[in-house]
Amino acid sequence: MDLPIQQRHWRARAGVFLTSQCVTLFGSSLVQMAIVWHATLLTGSGVWVAAFYACSYLPQFLVSTFGGALADRVGRKLLIGGADALIALATLLACLLIPEIEGAAAMPSLLMLSALRSIGAGIQTPAVGAAIPDIVPDDALPRYNGINAAMQATVQLAAPAAAGVLLSFGDLRSVMLVDVATAAAGISLLSLVPIPRPSGKSEASAISEAAEGIRYALSRREVALPLGVYAALTLLSIPGGYLAGLFVSQEFGGAWWSLAAVEIVGFLGMALGGLLVGRVSAAGRGVVAAGLGLFGSMSMAMAASDSLPLHLALMCVYGIALSVTQASVTTMIQRGADPAMRGRVFGLASTIYAGCLPVGMLVIGPASDLVPLRAIMAATGALSAFLAAILFRHGPRN
The missing domain is CATH 1.20.1250.20 (MFS general substrate transporter like domains)
Structure with missing residues (x-):
């Protein structure tokens, strides 16, 4: 056969x-x-x-x-x-x-x-x-x-x-x-x-099926929880990730090479994080919680960094943690969703990303002109670590 x-x-x-x-x-x-x-x-x-x-x-x-x-x-x-x-x-x-x-x-x-x-x-x-x-x-x-x-x-x-x-x-x-x-x-x-x-x-109709997908995702904890983590991660990565160039410019000078360096080491860390997940081949509550906790710790450490080389080293680890968490959350969603509903669940995930990122930028970007970006990074890092602790205690195991 x-x-x-x-x-x-x-x-x-x-x-x-x-x-x-x-x-x-x-x-x-x-x-x-x-x-x-x-x-x-x-x-x-x-x-x-x-x-x-x-x-x-x-x-x-x-x-x-x-x-x-x-x-x-x-x-x-x-x-x-x-x-x-x-x-x-x-x-x-x-x-x-x-x-x-x-x-x-x-x-x-x-x-x-x-x-x-x-x-x-x-x-x-x-x-x-x-x-x-x-x-x-x-x-x-x-x-x-x-x-x-x-x-x-x-x-x-x-x-x-x-x-x-x-x-x-x-x-x-x-x-x-x-x-x-x-x-x-x-x-x-x-x-x-x-x-x-x-x-x-x-x-x-496509509209009724889309609505059914939203109801399905919200009613199943093994789907709703990783989607919630994904939304939180998108928002919490804005200060340390998407505004990384702004932070380096404010704290260490606006040389082009320094702005390029922080982008390069961030993506390098994400590539290494993806390879790490591929090598370990593990996902689930523990991996997501560990990745989110490391992500938050690095965000707080970057907020306290006082030299560019140290900041770049921390940024690389930050990228590793971000990639590990994202890949593991994706696996949780794929495993948690029924095959017949998988497209609608990932449609909702795409909606979350495309909504959270610009809204977060509109809020956090102007806020960084009023509050030091160091303080925002430290606060979002602490919140990430707090969410990791909650996830480890109460999240589903797969």
Whole structure:
């Protein structure tokens, strides 16, 4: 008797699938960074930069829940590849049809392109999270979520440097064409991976299925708790992670090399953390609690650091803890959700990320002008450690 798809040559299929997603992520990261940098240099306006960030996250926030419902009704492979293809097509059309793409007159068109790309991410992201357990056996999920985290961190580490080189020797149009090429390569790799279609047919509307997914996630502790941890982690990582450059600039001087260094060691730590999870191949309450506790401790230690080399060393460990926690939370969600509901649960996770990050930035960013960022980092670190203690005492074991 033939084995199910998930049990036949799954390691090779998982490797090809994760590689395909990293290839497309690389191109997407290039374009996102290039457009924001372009808006910053061209306009020097915080309003335009904020508008691009809003267009990069708000559409994803609005459509992710429905994207998750689609992932439970339609073939997940079709959604992943289709979203990539539509994003690439929109990007290619922008390259061909916008005459002076680097001029001020093209800014509204670039905003629209950012919004379309965000909609694609809202459809694709839940399908990717739901598809991994369709390919990887349950006992190997921690390892492959860790490997995926390491690969994504490596891509995020390389993308800024690559974007800088391409913009130095080319222009915005050339960066966008690279994204089209990486999308084509990623879709080609994805086409080699068989992914089972969701079983069963539903006559309910996408809206009612999305609402059902929210009710389901909130009613099951093994799903609601890791989703809550994910939301908290997204918010708590803003001072030490997303505002790391601002902290270094305020406390140690604003040299370009110091800003680059803190970003590099942060992503390096995340890559090492993903490899650590992949090596240990463990997840669950204890790992998440330990990762969250270390994350909080490093945030408090960075707030107290008085030298840049020490801060960079702590930032590397901070990245390790963040990656370990994220990968383990992802595994908990994958294991806790029923296969038929997995797409909607990951749609909700994508909604949480796309909502918590900009809202947190809007709150914590201006607050750092009124309260020292050291104090905010110390407070969020202490809160992280407190949540880790609660999770260790009362969280589910798997």
